[in-house]
Amino acid sequence: MQTVLTRELTELDIKPPHLDILINLYRFEGISQQELAHKLLVGRSNMSMALPQMEKRGLIERRGDTKDKRVLRLYLTREGRSVTEKAMAIQTALIERTLSSEPLDQCMAMAESMERLIVTLQSEIREDSREPS
Amino acid sequence: MQTVLTRELTELDIKPPHLDILINLYRFEGISQQELAHKLLVGRSNMSMALPQMEKRGLIERRGDTKDKRVLRLYLTREGRSVTEKAMAIQTALIERTLSSEPLDQCMAMAESMERLIVTLQSEIREDSREPS
DNA sequence: ACAATAAAGTACAATGATGAACAAAAATCA
DNA sequence: TGATTTTTGTTCATCATTGTACTTTATTGT
Numbered sequence: 001m002q003t004v005l006t007r008e009l010t011e012l013d014i015k016p017p018h019l020d021i022l023i024n025l026y027r028f029e030g031i032s033q034q035e036l037a038h039k040l041l042v043g044r045s046n047m048s049m050a051l052p053q054m055e056k057r058g059l060i061e062r063r064g065d066t067k068d069k070r071v072l073r074l075y076l077t078r079e080g081r082s083v084t085e086k087a088m089a090i091q092t093a094l095i096e097r098t099l100s101s102e103p104l105d106q107c108m109a110m111a112e113s114m115e116r117l118i119v120t121l122q123s124e125i126r127e128d129s130r131e132p133s
Numbered sequence: 134m135q136t137v138l139t140r141e142l143t144e145l146d147i148k149p150p151h152l153d154i155l156i157n158l159y160r161f162e163g164i165s166q167q168e169l170a171h172k173l174l175v176g177r178s179n180m181s182m183a184l185p186q187m188e189k190r191g192l193i194e195r196r197g198d199t200k201d202k203r204v205l206r207l208y209l210t211r212e213g214r215s216v217t218e219k220a221m222a223i224q225t226a227l228i229e230r231t232l233s234s235e236p237l238d239q240c241m242a243m244a245e246s247m248e249r250l251i252v253t254l255q256s257e258i259r260e261d262s263r264e265p266s
Numbered sequence: 267a268c269a270a271t272a273a274a275g276t277a278c279a280a281t282g283a284t285g286a287a288c289a290a291a292a293a294t295c296a
Numbered sequence: 297t298g299a300t301t302t303t304t305g306t307t308c309a310t311c312a313t314t315g316t317a318c319t320t321t322a323t324t325g326t
Contacts, residue, residue: 003315017282034304043284048306070291070304111251118244136285150312167274176314181276183312203274203321272323281314286307293302 008090012083017046018054019091022084025060025076032071059083134231141223145216150179151187152224155217158193158209165204192216 006016014022024039025031031039033047040046051074054060059080065071076084139149147155157172158164164172166180173179184207187193192213198204209217 015281032304044305045285045307046283048304049282068292068304072305107254111254114247114251118247148311165274175312177275178277178315179313181274185276201274201322205275269326270324274321276318278316282312284311286309288307289305291304294300296299
């Protein structure tokens, strides 16, 4: 599954970790590397390694903030926006292909399982707080 | 958080990925490397690298299955069982330390968020199946 | 029985994520 | 203002995981 997505992204000449970056930048343009790392739940050093590659590939642009010379604000290039749209289409198609037909029932079953799990957890929590032993 | 656990495990001379292995072996002794990898949701090659290290450290023992010469069955040594118990105690203590006092409310809030999320998802699913557009 | 296929384990190279140590710029505050 | 502390981003060494190719042993089909 991940393997398939990786293979399809290779044709756009981007690597899997770049996809999340592109999608977030597509939605929130002009944010800093810090903010982006925070949104993606990864360390800042990660961005420091990935973003220069993407800049060289012409997908993004990094412009220094005029007020704060420490921060680099991130923007998609025309090329980057185009690639992002293609990548999202690929991803969506893959998901629909994977999810189509059979597993709708499974989704419902999972949701019900989760509900039961939550109920169980809640009652255990209530017991724990009643008997702090 | 993960960092703290790692540091505490270092004193037992085991690495983080070994902890999951030990705990599963503590519960299900005699399983094969394949089965263990499946339980841990990782690839078989992972086990092939981690387990020989643990065997050298005297935590586990790998005995060939008599019926099937391909499979290696896994057993905890006395030492391994002892280390596992200590590690689980450390882990539990850390969790209780982290979870104590404040975040009980947060647990309940999270559970409620999940419930709402599930309801939303279910209605979206129903809409999707009504209008397959 | 035997040929083809599948499964268990191993070796290895490639990828990705992480934290620590560091430099530059900004904020704090005395 | 000037000193201290934070914050941004970078670099680097380390560790973990993955997939692929391979060997050995079982299973399956004919």
